[in-house]
Amino acid sequence: QFWQIHRSTIVNLAAVQSVHRHALGRMSIILKGRPERLTVSQTFQSRFKLS
Known part of the structure; x- marks a missing residue:
């Protein structure tokens, strides 16, 4: 599954190691x-x- 995170960036959720606020x-x-x-x-x- 892919998600857009910025107008020019799409990421594969399986490749996400961590999310930081x-x-x-x-x-x-x-x-x-x-x-x-x-x-x-x-x-x-x-x-x-x-x-």
Whole structure:
């Protein structure tokens, strides 16, 4: 399953290692085996439910 996380970014959910919420409501994703963080736009943050 693929989700859009930004207007120019789509991610495979099976490749997501972790999701982090930062100060000021920002959210980022770390993918398995990749060092960079991907930013989730505010438009698509509602798809992710953090416990």
